[in-house]
Amino acid sequence: MRGAIRIGKIACVYAVVLVSIQAVLTQRAEAQELPRAAAELSAGWVGFPDDGVTVTEIPLGGTVRWHLTPRVSVGPEILWINGSNHSHLVLTGNVTFDLLDPRNGQPAPITPFIVVGGGMFRTNESFFNGEFSSTEGAYTVGGGVRANPNDRLTLGVDARLGWETHVRVSGFVGVRF
Numbered sequence: 001m002r003g004a005i006r007i008g009k010i011a012c013v014y015a016v017v018l019v020s021i022q023a024v025l026t027q028r029a030e031a032q033e034l035p036r037a038a039a040e041l042s043a044g045w046v047g048f049p050d051d052g053v054t055v056t057e058i059p060l061g062g063t064v065r066w067h068l069t070p071r072v073s074v075g076p077e078i079l080w081i082n083g084s085n086h087s088h089l090v091l092t093g094n095v096t097f098d099l100l101d102p103r104n105g106q107p108a109p110i111t112p113f114i115v116v117g118g119g120m121f122r123t124n125e126s127f128f129n130g131e132f133s134s135t136e137g138a139y140t141v142g143g144g145v146r147a148n149p150n151d152r153l154t155l156g157v158d159a160r161l162g163w164e165t166h167v168r169v170s171g172f173v174g175v176r177f
Contacts, residue, residue: 034067035102036176037075038154044170046081057083059168063094071098077117085126088164090138092119098146107148113158114143121164139163152176 041062048055061079068074072095079090094117100108121138124131144158154174161167 033104034070035073035107037064037066038073038174038176039064040154040156040172040174042079042170042172044168046166046168048164048166055083057081059090059170061090061170063172065094065096070102071100072096073098077119087124089122089124090119090162091122092117092138092140094140106151107146107154109148111146111148112143113146115158115160116141121162123164136164140168142168 039062041060043058043060046057046059048057059079059081061077063075063077065073065075074093074095077090077092077094079088079092081088081090094115096113096115098107099112099114100110102108116139118137118139120135122133122135124133140160140162142158142160144156146154146156148154152175154176155172156174157169157171159167159169
């Protein structure tokens with residue numbers, strides 16, 4: 001009898017979780033156009049922690065996003081980080097999940113989002129006796145907020161953690177096609 005009650009409680013918890021997830025992810029039954037693709041340019045701050053954040057630099061980058069659904073977009077990102085005697089090139093494919101639904105193909109005026117990406121991180125360093133380059137896998141994960149002052153312009157800020165271990169905060173400006 002106790003086992004049946006325990007199984008019933010577990011099933012009830014699962015049902016509540018599934019109904020909650022469905023309520024959050026379900027969209028209204030109305031025709032929704034996909035938002036237009038966007039291209040964004042970014043600049044910001046990146047820190048590489050090593051017993052504290054000892055190296056900080058300015059990343060410059062760009063991304064293009066195409067919508068798969070009204071809230072999910074994908075696209076490549078390129079990031080260039082130039083330091084003294086070294087540089088980094090980061091290429092990732094990103095998936096961005098907008099937390100608010102667009103209306104009639106137009107994004108909400110303020111849209112919080114989550115972004116994850118994976119790709120490569122290339123480092124080039126200059127030493128007294130020559131050059132050294134290395135390439136390894138990379139990922140970033142973070143989130144931010146995007147303002148949409150009109151139907152073509154997008155402005156925002158995001159913060160991310162990534163590998164090669166770094167912390168990044170960037171502002172961006174973009175245009176929707």
